[in-house]
Structures are given as C-alpha cells and as structure tokens.
Amino acid sequence: MLSIKDLTVNVGDKQILKGINLEIKAGEIHAIMGPNGSGKSTLSHVLSGKAGYDVTGGSVMYQGKNLLDMMPEIRAREGVFLAFQYPVEIPGVSNIYLLKAALNAIRKYHGLSEVDAMDFLTLVKHKVKLLEMDEKFLYRAVNEGFSGGEKKRNEILQMAILEPKLCILDETDSGLDIDALKVVAEGVNSLRSNDRAFVMITHYQRLLDYIKPDFVHVLAHGQIVKSGGAELALELEEKGYSWVENQVVA
Amino acid sequence: MSAVATSRYVAEYGALAPTLPGQSLPWLQQLRRDALTKFSANGFPSPREEEWRYTNVSAIEKRLFTPALKQSSGQVDADWLKAQQLDDAWSVVLVNGHFSTEYSQLDSLPDGVTVISMADALVETQDFATLLETHLGHAVNNAEHNLVAFNTAWFSDGVFVHVPAKQVLTKPIQLLHIVTEADAMATTRNVIMVDELAEAQVIETFVGLDNAYLTAAVTEVFVGQNAHLTLTKMQIESEKAYHFGGTYAKQSKDARFTHHNFAFGGLLARCDIHTDLDQASECELNGLYLGVKRQHIDNHTRINHLKPHAISREMYKGVLDDRAKGVFQGRVIVAEDAQKTDSQMNNRNLLLSDDAEADTKPQLEIYADDVKCGHGVTVGQLDEKSIFYLQSRSVDEETARNMLTFAFANEMVDKIKIKSLHDKVLEQVLARFPQEGVEKDWL
DSSP: OEEEEEEEEEETTEEEEEEEEEEEOTTOEEEEEOOTTSSHHHHHHHHHTOTTOEEEEEEEEETTEEGGGSOHHHHHHTTEEEEOSSOOOEEEEEHHHHHHHHHHHHHHHTTOOOOOHHHHHHHHHHHHHHTTOOGGGGGSEETTTOOHHHHHHHHHHHHHHHOOSEEEEESTTTTOOHHHHHHHHHHHHHHOOTTOEEEEEESOSGGGGTSOOSEEEEEETTEEEEEEOTHHHHHHHHHOHHHHHHHHHO | OOHHHHHHHHHHHHHHGGGSSOTTOHHHHHHHHHHHHHHHHHOSOOTTSGGGTTOOOGGGTSSOOEEOOGGGOOOOOHHHHHHHSOTTSEEEEEETTEEEEEEEEOTTOOTTOEEEEHHHHTSTTSHHHHHHHTTTTTSSOTTSOHHHHHHHHHOOBOEEEEEOTTOBOSSOEEEEEEEOSTTEEEEEEEEEEEOTTOEEEEEEEEEEOSSOOEEEEEEEEEEOTTOEEEEEEEEEOOTTOEEEEEEEEEEOTTOEEEEEEEEOOOSEEEEEEEEEEOTTOEEEEEEEEEEOTTOEEEEEEEEEEOSTTOEEEEEEEEEEOTTOEEEEEEEEEEOTTOTTOEEEEEEEEEEOSTTOEEEEEEEEEEOOSSOEEEEEEEEEOOOHHHHHHHHTTTOOHHHHHHHHHHHHHHHHHTTOOOHHHHHHHHHHHHHHSOOTTOOGGGO
16 A cells, blocks of 8 residues: 655755665554654655655555655545644644545545535544544534543544544554543544555554554664564563664664 | 815815705804815825824725615615614614615614604704704814715715603614615714613614725714714725714713724725713723735724723724734823723734735823823734644634634624624624534534
C-alpha cells in the first residue's frame, strides 16, 4: 500500500529525515516510536502534504501512485488520513458541516453521488455512539473549546466516518487519560480490516497495549534504526530510547 | 468641501424649509437654524478632520441629492417589501425619508407604547413634542460633526419610539428605511426611549432600489435605569448608495444596551455608534462589515465611561475583498470618576485580496486609575493551519477558504438572538459566501 524509499526531508537548511525506508501492506499496523526530535511528526506531515517541508530525495508510492505529487486534499480523497497530534480549532465551522463536506468531497472524487441527508445523519450518529461522544458535539464548532481528550476522540470520529485506507495517527495517545485512551483504541480497533493499514506514531508504549501492532520501528536522528515485532516496543519500554540511539552511534 | 457644493445644498434648503416638520416649535426652529449655520460655514466633513481622515465624502458634493416630497413617495412593490420585513415584528416603513402609514404594521402594540412618525410627534399640541424637546438633540448635538448638523437641518421625518417603564415588549420593532428614487435624499431623525426597567428590541434596516441616493440618518437612544435595549442595524443599501448613519445612546444607571451593526451595503457608508455609560451600566457593541468591489465602509464607535463600575464589550469584524476599504475607529474614554471600569475592544479584519485595505485605529483614553481596559486589533489573512486541516479532510483549498471566511463572519451573525432577524442576516452573509450542501441549522 505504502512504499517509502530513501526519503530525505529538510526543513530550511536542516535535514530532518535522513533516508527513511518503510513498506506497509494493507491490513498491517505499524508503530513508529522514537524520542522527541527524531523526525516522527515530520514523517506524518510529509505524508499528509503539509507545506514547509522540502523533500530532497527518495520517493513515496501509495497504491502505485506518487503520493508526493498530490495536493493534500487529493491524498485525503485517495484514502490517506492524518489524525493530528494537535487538532486545529475552527471557530464557526460545525463538526457536522465539516464531516459532510469531507465525505461528499471524497464521494465526488470517486464518482459517487452526494450522500443522502438522512443516511448521513444515521451514519454519523452511529459512529458518535461508538466513540461514546455526545451528539451535541456535532453541532459545535470543530474542536473549539474541546478538551485534549475530546479533540483526539473527534479525530477518530472523523476517521470512522471517512473510512480512509491509510490511517496515520500522530501521537494520538499523548494527553489522554486511560479511559479516553481505551475509547480511542476501541475506535481504532473497530476500524481494523484487511484492506486498511495503520501507522501509529507514538512516544509511549502504553498505546500499544490497546492497539497491538504487527511491526514496530524505532526512529532516531531521522532514520529507522531498528525494526521488529510487537515485542520490540516492550524492550524499548524497558531499556529506554538511549539503547537504540547508542546503536546508531556505534 | 467646495463652497459651491455647500451653497447649492443651502439654496435647496431655502425652498424646502417651510415644509419640514416642527414649524410651530421654537426650540426646534432654533436647533435647525444652528445646524444650518454650522453646515453653511464648513459644508460636509473633510478628511482634514481627525475623525474623517480615512473617509473622503467629496463624492456626495459632486451631485446634488434632492429630498423626495412626501406625496412623491410612490408605490413600493409588495413582494419586494415583504422580503425586507421581518416575520413576527411590528413594522414601521419609511419611504424616501417619510413615514408610511400605508405600509407600516403596528396593530396590537401594548397600551402606553408609542411608535409614531416624527413629523406627527413634533406637533405642538402633542405631549410628545414636550418629551422630544428634552431628548431630540440631547444624545448628540450639532457640533458632533457636520453630517449630524446636516441631518438636524434637513430631516423630513423619522420615527419616535417610546417604551414606558416596566414594559417588556414581546416582539421586536423594525424600522425599515427604504429609498426607491434615484438621486433622492432620505434624511430621518429617530428617537428611541426605553424607560426604567423596560425591555425592547429594535431593528433598523436600511435598504433601497438599485440607484444612487443619499441616506443621512440619525438615531438618538435613551435607555432608562435598569432597562435593556437591543438595537440592530442592518445596512444593506444599494451598491451605488451613500449611507451616513449615526446612533447616539445615553444609558442611565444599570442600563443595558446591545448594538449589532451589520454594514454590508453602500458604495460609501459611514456609521457612528456612540454611547454614554452611567454607573454600572453595560454596553455590548458588535459589528460586521463586508466590503467588495470598490465599497468603502467606515465604522466609528465611541464608548464614554462616565461613572464607576460600567462594563463595555466591543467586537467588530471586517471581511474585505477586491478593492474594498474598511475603516474602524474605536474610542473608549474612561473619565476620572469612572473607577472599576471594565472594557474590552476588539477589531479583526480579514483581507481577501491584495488590493483590499483595512484601516483600524483603536484608542483608549483613560483618566481613572483603577480600571481594566484592553484592546486588540488584527489585520490579516486566513489561518494556514486551519486551511491545511480542512484540506487534510478532503476539502479543496478554495472551498476551505470559503468555509473559513464564512465562519469568521458567521460568528457575529450567531450573536443575534431573534430567529427571524438571524435568518435574514445569515441570508445576506450566505449571498456573499455561499456554502453548498449544508443545512442552515448546521451553520
């Protein structure tokens, strides 16, 4: 589904990603872990098409297409979804308005008719329930005045409704208490399927107790320095990031 | 101001003066004479005056707008009129500056509530004339600026609204100012009095057919002790029109005054909103101006904290596109005696084109030492983070910008509590920034 080869990225004059290689197949869950400043968020931003990052080398192919050539909204319509580490507050735009605009943009892109208003409401209300959210949230402005946990839940709600193919979760667990984390994890687990892949970017191993990854990669100094199965996360938890960081230097 | 243009207006006045209301009232005759003297001496305001430095009115000198006579105030298309009127409101219609009994709808006004034509109120035998002697020209005087003097000299009619003590109006009153004739001048003077413990909602709508014309309106407002008036101005004049409208309020102790100012129309529009705050009174001034093409929209506010413990909140937002120009000048003056004043003033501008311009000038003048006053001003573009967020949810950039621009404006529309008015204003904002495929209830 996603094939990243020798990806190098600069921000200004500074090289942040120094040759990333990653293969992700449909149905897989990959966790990317690493210390602060290792380039985790840069990777998620580059994949979603945020401005301000200069790709200096390498390639990113998504379902056989060059992802880096696409505008952010085209990536989204093709099925790439980024759950933001810091979801943006948008006063004056209600959640339900955004959801409908987003869903219809995706449908139109794929040659489908606009969603029927009743069907849309039924779908949205079902997903709201799944994430244990209050229906009133739908009519409030996007993320405005939401607590940290509510914002993260809202990201997963959008994901559940838009049904992307490649879900990138950028530090979705940070700032969540354990109850909110469980709800978010359940939401993610309910979306697991053979044709959908997840990339979970996280600093902490805790999230992986609730969403079990197939692969764990450790990112340090802009490179993937170690890859393994779910057990790698536990090893990291035990030994700390300095363990892998030292391996790089050595 | 050229002396030639001034003298043309003054010569016109000579012919008109005997037909103006209030002939039998010496105090009003004196007030009008004083106004004419001031106007004759200096003409329309000049950009040399500090309060007019961003707004040049010389365009109205180049043509002579003439007052429409009452009998010439012809028929108004019924469907068009209905589209301007609010459902479920008492409605006063002024056509070309004259109160229209035919189109006004004031059935079942509660006893003691007065809503009548200013010309009728200024008849010597009426009790109202006595009341007006101590109110008309008392919330603002001719020295304020020469468009106030112009209005005082020329006003042909207007509305007098009086809500007696403890009366709580269940429906809003709409004062609908319509101009149907090209090159007409609609000069109205309105006085709104809401006495002690009363509550009222009044809407002033200014609208006209697709002509060049001049509106010069002055509304004086008196909010009694512990009374509450919500006054909404909806300025949707023709895009060729010149609009000068001032609202001047005096708030008694504990009085509340909420003003919403929607400035969408006019080629050149200038609006002044002033209020004087007595002890522990509160005012909320909200504004939204939307400029396109070559529109010039100027809003001036002045909040006078005269006594202690008063609260003022002000938020003006502007969206300017094409070559439009928006001006905001907001003054908050805190008198020496006005300790414990709590004041916050904000002005936010969104520029949608490189040629659009926003001139903003907040001014705080504080003479007391124990006060909480703040102000904030922004002039800028849409937030790139927000645009990217929407894009990451599949919305293309153009749609995202449109959604965010609408949202920026809609925040002010949302402050309107009257449903029918809210929907009318929303309609106007949606006409500027259409939102496709969304239920109105979701906005």
